[in-house]
Amino acid sequence: MQHLSILPILLPLFTGALLLLPPFSKTLQRQRVLSIVSMLLQVIVGFALVLWVQTEGITQYILGNWRPPFGIVLVADPMSSIMVAVTNFLAFSALCYATGSHDKAGGYFYPLFMFQVMGINGAFLTGDVFNLFVFFEVLLIASYALLVHGGGKQKTQATIHYVVLNLAGSSVFLFGLGILYGTLGTLNIADMAQKVSELEGSVAILAKIGALLLLAVFGLKSAMLPLHFWLPKTYSSASAPVAAIFAVMTKVGIYSILRIHGVVFGDEAGELANIAQSWIWPLALLTITVGTIGALASPSLKLLTANLVVLSAGTLLVCTAIQSEAATSAALYYMVHSTLVAGGMFLLADMISRQRGKAEDRFVVAKKMDNPVFLGIFFAIAAIAVIGMPPFSGFIGKVMVLQSVQSAAEQIWVWPILLLSSLGALIALSRAGTTLFWRYSAGKQPEAAQPIHLGEWLGVVLLLSASPLLALFAGPLSELANDAAAFLHDPRLSVEALLTSPLAEGGF
Structure with a gap:
């Protein structure tokens, strides 16, 4: 079991x-x-890995037997292990769906998909910021090719924007890393957290610049306003299994903010304590607003789902701005919920698109679908979960987020915006559902039926069944989320323990 934490890579x-x-x-x-x-x-x-961390505690995997903070280290803690499990489950469901027809559209789909999963898992497990950059590049390079898989003008145009923007982001990431390494002498996250409180004067100002550069990069990855504009078009133009696995990529940005700005530049960072909070607060609320407006204005189900991803990113950014254990716990539960539901909605949108003929998933009158009952049931499950209505996981996640907002000043801003965003999602999804399932023309010429492959059924069922299961097992899952939040907010666990008492013996 010693090597369990490196197997996801x-x-x-x-x-x-x-x-x-x-x-x-x-x-x-x-x-x-x-x-x-x-x-x-x-x-x-x-x-x-989740069970191992819960029973045996946090695990370090020290590659090459170079002890922290000098060597490469992987850290399997409650939060990283949960996100790895979610990523793998999402990827398995997306691969099942791809076996229907999407893997035939071009070559090298499966190798690229595997490298994408490797990059995402590595980003969650790494214990230093430089290797976070390395895994970011791995997942980005794979995503560039996956976006154009199958070809097409729309995919190529969206990919060009996505590639140019992320190449610029990678350059900024390197500048930020260089500044932080020059001021702190280390890029190990735990070691950075230990040394950052000692910085003063001009050196502290330099470190602040580096930290804010990283915030800009993570904001780009997480679709934080004004760096969100690439996401709706990119996600809606990707093939269904690719869009589904992309649902977790914005969560990599959120996770990085929690890990870097929560642990390194958190409450114990001296002059640099909570330097990102004043930036994240207004941008998070504006991201929710823009995501809601985008959802209301969306002309198709894929674009609506992409804008709902932006909305969920804003909700998670609010939790990062609060910077409390309760908010981090709520963020983790909501992150799991939103990732799986968004992935399922992208797959469902593709199914609906193929059954409506030339109208595809646009909100216009089209021919009646061949499998309206199955698709309608799972659309209803997805819609209720996204809106945040009981009895599914979206309701529990949003209640946890609202309860984590403690001060009256924060409640005045957060509660109305979050509740109005749920109302906006309700209106957008109600319009989508009534148009797609109830408004059809009997006079339209019938087209050849589009059979649904067994793998496609399985992919949708796995992801959208996760929401009622997350609600059913909300007690144990919230305890896992509480453990993860306690680890991140306790320096004795997230900093000192990782440097003074390495938990892994031997190397790789």
Whole structure:
């Protein structure tokens, strides 16, 4: 079990490499089988890692046996292990859906998908900021190719914007890392948190610049206003399984803000304590507002889902701005909920699009769908979960977020905006549902039925069934979220323990 924390990185890496070699590179069916088996194994590893961390405590994996803070270290704590498990489950569901037809649209889909999963898992598990940059680049490079998978003018145009913007973000990331390494002499997160309180004067000002540069990069990844404009078009133009796995990518940005600005530049950072809070507060509330307006103005279900991702990012940013254990716990629960539901909605939107003929998923009158009952039931589940109505996980997540807002001044701003955003989502999804399922023309010429592949059924059912299950097991999951929040906000666990008492023996 000692090597459990590195398996979420090694498994997709080796699988992706094998898929590029004969005999797997020769046959699509072999690629499907290997990818599904590998991803199922990764799901098992992800949940095993969560259980291991809960029973045995935080685990460090020290590569090359170079002890912190000098070497590369992976840290499996409650938050990172939960996000790895969620990523693997989401990826497995998206891969199941891809077996229907999406993997036939172009070459190298499965290797690229595996490298994407590797980058996301690595970003969650890394214990230093430089390797966070490295894993960011891995997942971004894979995402560039996945976005244009299958070709098309719309995909190419969206990809160009996405690539240019993220290349600029990577450059800013490097500038920020250079500044922080020059001022602190380390990029190990725990070591940075220990040294940042000692900075004074001009050195502290330099470190502040570096920290704010990283905030800009993480804001870009998490779709924080005004750096959100790339997301709706990019996500809505991607193929369904790619858009589904992209649902977790904004959460990587949120996670990075919690990890870097919550631990390194948190309450114990001296002159640099909570330097991001004054920036995140207004931008988070504006992100919710813009996401709601975008959802109301969306002309198609895919674009509506993409704007709902922006709205959920704003909600999570509010939790990061509050900077309390209760808010971090609420953020983690809501992060799991919003990731799985958004992924399921992207898959569902593709199913609906294929059954409505030339109208696709646009909110216009079209022919009646071939499977309206199944699609309608799961659309209703997704809509209720997104809006935040009982009895599904969205209600519990939003209640946790609202309860985490303690001061009256914060409640005056957060409560009305969050509740109005739920109203906006209700209006947008009600319009979408009535148009897609109830407004159809009997006079339109019937078109050939679009059969739904078993893998596509499975992908949608897995992701959208997660919301009622998250509500059913809300007690144990909220305890996991509380443990994760306690770890992040307790310097004795998130800083001193990782430097003074390495929990992993040996290296790799």
